[in-house]
Structure formats: C-alpha cells, structure tokens
Amino acid sequence: MDNAIEIRTLSVVFSSNGRPITALDSLNLCVPSGQVFGFIGPNGAGKTTTMHVLLGFIAATAGEARIFNTDVNKSIARQRIGYLPEHPDTYKFLTGRELLVMAGRLFLIRGKQLSDRIDEVLSLVNMQNVSNRKIATYSRGMMQRICLAQALINDPDLVILDEPTGGLDPIGRMEVRRIITDLRARGKTVFFSSHELSEVELVCDHLAILSKGRLIVQGPTSKVVPQGESLEKYFMKAVSNQ
C-alpha cells in the first residue's frame, strides 16, 4: 500500500522570548493511502504544527515530510490536497458559490468542469439552497460546511481536517462523519485531528497518538486499542504515562 503522507524524523523548534520550544521532536509517521487516519493528542501536542508543516505554512527545523512522495515545500505537493483549518474562516464578502469558484480556479479547474464540481460539493455538504447567499450571513455550522466544500473542490486524494467537528452541534458532527466515511468509500485518504475520541473510534481505520511533540503509538485502530477497552480510556493511560 502506498503512503499518502510520510514524515521522517521531523522536528520543529520555535523560539519564544529567546527560549527554544520543541513543538515536534523527531516525529516519524506514515499515513497509508485510502484510510481514515485519526491524529489525536492533548492540547499543545503538536498536531496542528504537524499539519502546518505538511501544508507548507511553517518550515521544519529538521527531518522531512512528503505527500504522495513529493516534498511538502513544493507548491505542487498541494495539488491533490484538501484542507479544513481548525477555526475555519473565509472571505465573508463572497457568496458560497463565489468562494468555490475562487478555490476551483486556484486549482486551475474551469468552465463546465468547475460548475459541475461546485454543484457536486455543494450537494455533498448539503448547501445547494444557500450557495448564492453571502457567507457573512451563514451560521457557524454552515461556515464549517462551506469551508469543507472548498477543501473538496479539487476532488482531493488526501483531505487534511484539523478538528473538523469543533464547535458543531450533534447534527453537524454527524454530517461531518458522513462526509468522512463517504470520502473513504471513494478511496480517499482522510487525515484528521480531533478531541472527540468517540468520533475517532467510530470512523478511523488507523490512528496515531501524539504527546509533547512525540509519537506515542501508531497503527490500525483495532490493534492500538486493546480489546474491551475504549479509546478514551486507552488515550488517558497512554498520555498520562508520558
């Protein structure tokens, strides 16, 4: 099986008031293609930093990261990626449809192909009826869904979701779970972080637990979590042992 993401001895050290802060410490991680991969850890574990390195927002201090075998520092590495940030926000002066047109054009999708794709993603996130409304008028859940739609505009092979259900009501969460499982059914790789451990347990094939910038465990969910134990219980034990 090919790997969608390969991270080798990745370290990120920030400087804060002259003091070095290690955000990631020699992280090694492989995300197999076609899987839903849960990336979990307590606050400040380095999950978002890992995602930011993968997306080229920050440069690694040491080590390397590759997406579909392409160095993440090359802009072409992002051609097959869709990304939903932790606190999604977007151009509120645009309508939902205009946002998707903009996102599609950045992937060089045009004409009928673009309009068909827009209709497809709008229906996937169930926002066909409000797509011509200004984003400024959207609720939090609608904002999350339109941002998810723009992340899927290029029909990405790898979708990176940073806390995709954060702040959503139960119906919103269920919608996101449905989209994730739908993506898996279509052979896509989903790499997502979440604090909702029950959710991770429900949808993930693989998971990795990160704490203080270090990888604690990684593998298929069924093998990582001992039988008869919940992920939450296992997670608490694993993290408190660190």
Place this chain on the structure above:
Amino acid sequence: MTRILTIAHTVWLGTIRKKDIYVLLILLGALLLAMVSLDVFGLGGAVRYVKDLGLLTAWFFSWILAVNISARELPTEETNGTVFPLLAKPITRAELIAGKWLGTWSVAVISTMFFYLLIIAVVKYKGGSFEFIPLAQAIILHSSALSVICAIALAFSTRMNHDAATSITYILTGAAFFIVPRVPEFMARETGFAANMLMLIYNLLPHFEVFDMRKRLVHDFGPATWKIFFIVLCYGALISFTFILISWLAYRNKRFSRGNLI
C-alpha cells in the same frame, strides 16, 4: 497567471463590497461641488482653480485608497485565518504577492479613473476642458505612481500588521511626495555628513514628483515629451518591481501559526 488573476479578482470583489471606493468618490464629488459653489476667494468660477483643486484631491484620495487597500490585504488574511486555506492550495507565495499587488493596484487605478471622470465633468460644467494627450499622459503616470505606492504598502504589510504597515507607508510615501523634491535645496545649505545623508535620502526614496503632471494640465502646458514620459514609466515599473521583489523575499519563508506556538 490564472491564479494571480483569481487572487486579484477576489481583492476586487472585497474592495467593491467593502465600499471604500464609494465613500472616497462621494467625498471627492461633495468636496468639489462645495468648493465650486461656495466660491472660496471668489475663484469658484475659474476653470484653472477647479482643475487644480480637483487634481489635488484626486491625487490625495487615490493615495489614501492605494495605501489603505494594499496595506490591509495580507495582514487581514492572517488575522482572519483565511491565509491557511489559501496557502493550502497549489499557489506559490510569489503568485499570492503578485495577485494582491495586481488587485490593489487595479482597484486604485480604476477608482482614480472615476475621480478623473468626475473632475472632467465638473470642469466641463464650468466651461473648460482638458487636452486629450496631456490628460492621458497624466492618468497613465498617476497610475504608475499608484503602482509604486501599492508595492511599498504591500512590502511593509508582509511583516507588519495593518495599522503599522499603513502608518509607515503614509510616512514614507508622504515624505517622498513632499520632502524629496525639496532635498536639493537643503543639500545646498549643508556640507559633509549631513549633505551625504541628504543625498542618500534623495537617492533612496522614490521620486513621486516625476509622475505628477498636474501643473501641465492646470496651466495647459501641453504634453510631456514621449521620451521623458517613457523614461518615467520605466522608472515606475522598476521601483514597483523592486518593492514587489522585497515583498516576496520577506514573505516566502514567513511562518504562519495561529494562537499558541504548538
């Protein structure tokens, strides 16, 4: 190029929908009409006075618009977090900078065209007119000056927040507008270190006075020679390119993190 145009188009939509241009256009119109109808110093009827005042306000308002919209684009992307989904697309930071510059510059130029149309209408109403070639040259050189201003504001905004980038661009471009043309006078009075410093300032700051054809238009001096006109255009392009390059150099390795470091 598609990506640069897409970014520029989004800047356009943002500026048009945030209504900055309309406010300035209405202000310019109101100011012109008030000054003309109030007949300050008994000059309200003089076409030259209307031209002079109109062109001065067009320069002033286009300067405000160019600085404000250019200095806010990148910092706002960061504060709102919209830079994250944007940079997660296969767009290079050079394309982002180029798109932002193109968007802000074209907005400033089109708004300036509207300012000129308003002035032409008022001048015509007062029974005057502009010669076509000097007017076209003036608008093109004015646009070239706006290109430099947008590039300077963008360069500062790569590493500063909106307020800081706006303030420093106003100071720098204001000094270039008002002080640089007078530096040779000061230099004549100084010697040694002070003279050298003045020479340095004179050479480092952009010379906006070369783009300004207001006097030619007000006093009907006719068009500038084409040779000088093209030299000034090339100068504008060179300075703009330099500041866009500085913007890219400052932005290409910029780290983005929101909230806590990890």
